Amino acid sequence: MDDQHSAVPATDPFALFDAWFAEAKESEPNDPNAMALATAEKDGAPSVRMVLLKDHGPNEREGGGAGGGFVFYTNAESRKGREIRANMQAALLFHWKSLRRQIRIEGPLEEVGAQQADAYFHSRARASQIASAASDQSRPLADRADYLARIEALEEEYPEGDIPRPPHWTGFRLIPRRIEFWLDRPGRAHDRRLFTRDGAGGGWSDTLLYP
Numbered sequence: 276m277d278d279q280h281s282a283v284p285a286t287d288p289f290a291l292f293d294a295w296f297a298e299a300k301e302s303e304p305n306d307p308n309a310m311a312l313a314t315a316e317k318d319g320a321p322s323v324r325m326v327l328l329k330d331h332g333p334n335e336r337e338g339g340g341a342g343g344g345f346v347f348y349t350n351a352e353s354r355k356g357r358e359i360r361a362n363m364q365a366a367l368l369f370h371w372k373s374l375r376r377q378i379r380i381e382g383p384l385e386e387v388g389a390q391q392a393d394a395y396f397h398s399r400a401r402a403s404q405i406a407s408a409a410s411d412q413s414r415p416l417a418d419r420a421d422y423l424a425r426i427e428a429l430e431e432e433y434p435e436g437d438i439p440r441p442p443h444w445t446g447f448r449l450i451p452r453r454i455e456f457w458l459d460r461p462g463r464a465h466d467r468r469l470f471t472r473d474g475a476g477g478g479w480s481d482t483l484l485y486p
């Protein structure tokens with residue numbers, strides 16, 4: 276559906292995401308790839324935190340799977356990791372304040388393969404590899420010195436180069452079923468377009484939404 280009064284084009288949503296993301300990379304002061312990730316317990320209780328988008332696109336899935344994806348990396352034993360294991364679906368939210376735009380993305384999750392997780396882990400700075408390998412993310416820490424001692428121990432164990440990726444440090448891919456673009460307009464008469472599809476392989480439908 277097209278509408279001459281909307282400034283959110285009825286185009287391929289991955290292409291529209293890329294266009295907006297490119298503008299955000301120019302205008303955001305930090306981390307244009309930062310997004311809120313909402314997960315939920317099996318009983319539905321939600322939680323949300325920021326993560327970084329690391330890979331995305333219509334051909335993102337390994338092995339030629341359909342649907343494309345949006346990938347983030349984390350510790351699978353963290354709070355979010357436990358929620359994801361119990362309930363393999365999530366919602367992502369980008370809010371680019373410099374552009375006054377929002378994108379909401381929802382769908383099921385799958386874990387990335389070991390090769391993809393290794394490649395990303397080893398693309399990170401050595402200090403980041405060590406800091407994440409030393410962290411029992413989201414679990415209680417009695418004294419920050421305990422964490423710093425673990426970092427030091429890993430630095431001694433691996434005096435140079437990459438360190439092995441811990442098996443619980445991995446990535447998850449959200450396969451989008453809904454992508455909504457929100458554009459600030461004068462007088463709060465904002466402009467929203469929602470793209471949906473039923474399955475990973477199907478085509479997209481779209482509709483405008485009242486703001």
Ligand SMILES: Cc1cc2nc3c(=O)[nH]c(=O)nc-3n(C[C@H](O)[C@H](O)[C@H](O)COP(=O)(O)O)c2cc1C
Pocket residue numbers: 306309322323324325326327328347348349350353354355356412413
């Ligand atoms: C801008 C920003 C980016 C972040 N990126 C990540 C990330 O990519 N992966 C990650 O595990 N945590 C990231 N964090 C930390 C998370 O927000 C969160 O504190 C941590 O993952 C623990 O969340 P959990 O207890 O809900 O599992 C980021 C935080 C901020 C503020």
